């Protein structure tokens with residue numbers, strides 16, 4: 001059980017938004033739009049990007065030429081018809097009045113929007129991100145200091161183990177194997193399953209979890225889960241007894 005803490009107020013909600021196959025509209029073709037494009041493609045979105053080709057950023061050009069998830073329109077934003085079917089809208093243009101207008105149009109249609117140049121009008125902010133496979137860490141200063149968010153992110157990166165991505169992937173695999181042995185949602189079994197996963201995650205170090213292979217996972221389930229225990233011996237010991 002977690003200890004109740006005093007609620008923190010006046011922040012924003014940090015969530016892992018599932019954008020896969022959702023339609024994202026990006027208006028603008030400069031450096032900021034290029035960063036947005038890369039980051040939403042990293043979340044498997046479908047993207048429509050509207051910006052004149054004259055000054056299109058090199059990265060955007062390369063992506064629209066090679067990625068079939070991106071539809072590019074070589075023109076200025078035209079009006080509400082550009083917002084039809086859009087799940088998320090992003091403006092990154094050097095025209096604050098037009099940005100404000102697009103923002104209002106999106107809001108009327110209940111489309112979440114980020115305007116890179118008008119923080120008070122944003123439904124959400126981007127943050128400084130670490131991506132190591134499925135592990136994602138976002139640092140937000142809630143609009144106070146984007147460069148500071150970047151610097152704090154760099155500090156966090158420096159303390160992460162090199163193989164932390166493998167730790168997360170392995171725990172995902174172990175949980176999937178456990179669910180095969182003990183299927184279902186909720187109830188006593190769900191409680192036992194969660195309790196066991198918490199113990200394994202706590203007693204084994206991140207590095208030990210990263211070193212697990214399929215055979216070791218099966219052994220951990222045989223000798224741990226099946227016997228209602230969490231072997232305290234370390235990954236190396238388990239590996240040695242496997243050999």
Ligand SMILES: C[C@@]1(CC(=O)O)C2=NC(=C\c3[nH]c(c(CCC(=O)O)c3CC(=O)O)Cc3[nH]c(c(CC(=O)O)c3CCC(=O)O)/C=C3\N/C(=C\2)[C@@H](CCC(=O)O)[C@]3(C)CC(=O)O)/[C@H]1CCC(=O)O
Nearest residue numbers: 116119125126127128140141142143144145146147149150
């Ligand atoms: C984190 C990051 C993510 C990303 O954009 O992907 C991000 N900005 C980044 C970089 C950056 N942005 C700016 C600089 C110049 C130095 C400086 O001003 O500090 C640098 C540094 C650089 O370029 O190195 C200028 C700037 N930014 C905003 C405005 C408008 C304004 O404030 O009015 C202006 C013009 C201000 C002016 O004209 O003076 C607004 C926003 N920028 C945000 C996010 C949101 C708040 C996030 C937070 O507070 O945590 C928010 C509110 C809206 C949004 O964009 O969602 C990314 C770092 C990624 C990384 O490197 O890891």
Ligand SMILES: NC(=O)c1ccc[n+]([C@@H]2O[C@H](COP(=O)([O-])OP(=O)(O)OC[C@H]3O[C@@H](n4cnc5c(N)ncnc54)[C@H](O)[C@@H]3O)[C@@H](O)[C@H]2O)c1
Nearest residue numbers: 028029030031032033050051076077092093094095116117
């Ligand atoms: N949020 C952030 O992190 C951040 C960081 C730096 C700058 N900014 C702000 O973001 C905005 C974009 O920055 P940038 O460096 O990418 O700008 P930029 O000047 O390099 O690019 C602007 C782009 O918008 C396009 N454009 C202008 N009007 C348009 C319209 N009506 N329809 C479609 N495209 C249009 C231009 O053709 C150009 O491609 C600026 O207002 C800047 O102040 C935000």
